[in-house]
Amino acid sequence: MFPKSIAQKIMIFYIAGIFVTVGLSLIVLSDIWLIKQKIELEGNISNLFETIQEIRRTEKNFFLYKNEVDYNDNLSYIKTVKNFIKNQKFEGLKIENAIQELSGTLQNYEALMLQLKENISSPSVTSLEQSIREQGKILTHIAENIKTTEHKIIKDSLNNILKYSIVLIIIFFIIPFILFGLGLTRLISGPLKELENKMKKIAEGKIYYIEVKSKDKEILSLVETFNKVLKELEAKQKQLIQAEKLSSLGTLMSGIAHELNNPLSNISTSCQILLEELEDSDTQYKKELLQAIESQTERAKNIIKTVLDFSRRRELKKETIPAQTLIKDTIIFIKGELPTKMNLSVEVENSLSIYADKQKIQQVLLNLIKNAIQACDNNGEIKIKVYSSTQEALDKHLFLKKEGKCVGELSVNKEFIIIEVQDNGPGISPEILSKIFEPFFTTKESKGSGLGLFITQELIRDHEGCICVDSVADRGTTFIIMLPKE
Incomplete structure (x- = not known):
């Protein structure tokens, strides 16, 4: 069942990442171990090549100075090479045939060296020395080939490990992380962007409820919280509007009462004077009082008209x-x-x-x-x-x-x-x-x-x-x- 929580999805990806990391690490470690063995073998082959070089050096010295120490050293080096070939396992390796050829050539070389000591004073010694030199050259050539081949094998192995390690990292690390990142971004940013747009519409007064298409618990919880807050805000807003209406009404009524009080007072005063001066023959004075009453009445009408116009705003x-x-x-x-x-x-x-x-x-x-x-x-x-x-x-x-x-x-x-x-x-x-x-x-x-x-x-x-x-x-x-x- 596909998880309905962003946290669960991240956790699944995290666990999968751990398994992939462990698997890749084991593969890389096994390759490193194989490379280590090959490097050790190359070191031994380098020693083998140097030993064969010593065989050729003691051979040359013996032919020049006829010193028995050089002869014995030569045989000792031959024995060392034979023991190396015997103790090392070359089965299944690319240099197996070359090692077998080296072993056979070394046996021939040793046999000729033993024969040389027995016939050191014989007339055929020159021919025997020539044969030894030829076998020695073959030994050196085979050893060089073995050394070069093994070095190339290690180099190719390192290149191959590097190549498929990069491929594995790209396939199992980079691509999944990119896809996960894009998916997570779309998963989270999509609903959040939709939520942002809905909030803008709420601010504009176009909608009063948020509904976001998402199955993730976190997003649904966020939307639910927003809607709860919106309901509370709406209730508070209605209370504030009602209070503001009552306050505005009180202010308006107070203002109207205050503004109407002056003209009404003037009208009342003028009427009282007229009643008192009703029998008076001063017509001009009465006319002025009536005009004042008319003026104050007009003022009161204008106040009422202005208030009505304002209250009927379309x-x-x-x-x-x-x-x-x-x-x-x-x-x-x-x-x-x-x-x-x-x-x-x-x-x-x-x-x-x-x-x-x-x-x-x-x-x-x-x-x-x-x-x-x-x-x-x-x-x-x-x-x-x-x-x-x-x-x-x-x-x-x-x-x-x-x-x-x-x-x-x-x-x-x-x-x-x-x-x-x-x-x-x-x-x-x-x-x-x-x-x-x-x-x-x-x-x-x-x-x-x-x-x-x-x-x-x-x-x-x-x-x-x-x-x-x-x-x-x-x-x-x-x-x-x-x-x-x-």
Whole structure:
């Protein structure tokens, strides 16, 4: 049965590797032992060759000086060679026939040397010496052949051992390890890659459960743990969302109550005055009180309308919009509110497009442009710039974010479109700057609802973008919007 655990598969391969290693080691050791024997034999054959050389040397000395010591040494060396041939086993070896030939030639040589001593003074001694020399040459030639042959045998054996050792290592070691490595990599990396892709889909909100095709216990256990963690996270997330909803609802209701309290108080006060002054003949004063009631009622209606619009936010309908067209169409809505002496300039990068919900982005731009108009004098200046992201812009964003002047997050490794709305008004004081995106915060007293910038930053968040504010006292304010290109 095929194991269903990565650890078991590795253990089986490890045990198989041990058996293969032991088998190869035994084969190599046996070959080394055979080579050792051959090397020892070659050493003995080298000694044999040297002994035969000594036989020839003593032979030559005896013929020259007729010294009996040389003669006896010659016979002693002959005996040594004979004992070597007798004691060594050459059966089945390639040099067996050469050794037999050497043995026969040595016997002839010995017989001639014994005959020489008996006929040392006879006239035939010259012929006998010539025969001995010829036999000696044959001995030397055979010994050289034996030595050369044995050396070649050892060399060939070593080459053969090296060759088939390499083949065995490749077949039983390298190839299995490569195949196992590739198989293990595919076995592990495949499910892990699939798991990574599923986690990305979970992060994108496309799936809520992980299922990976794998039979390995470790992978299945990992997937099961992930799914368990995901379920726990989902439960915690639901609790957090519920708590956040309740908290947001409380904040919203508190803000609405606070914002509605002022106009209602003014209406109530005006009504009381009217009731008290009902019999008074001052019509103009009564008219002013009624106008105040109408103004405060309109303000209350605007607050309610803004809250309702925000609560009914629809799903974004993103499309690719030419930046030039977007800015041009937006300015048309605001043109009637621009003072005659106010200068509005637009600078848009050529062929630049924005991928966004046109209506929502126009709402963002209208909020920012209206704020800029209200911040400037009648002869103020407003600049709108639209351009592709640059390193300088990203560095500035990081700086403002570090100072807490940005809301929203930028996705990593994405290109961005930057929209700047700049005015030359009085700027925003540091103590107010940190609160401008909070709901119901306003510095316009009765003119604003305090929801404009809050809704603006929410819409930018919906577009996966970021909005920053850079303001310097007496030099103006710049709102910087960064939206993903795609």
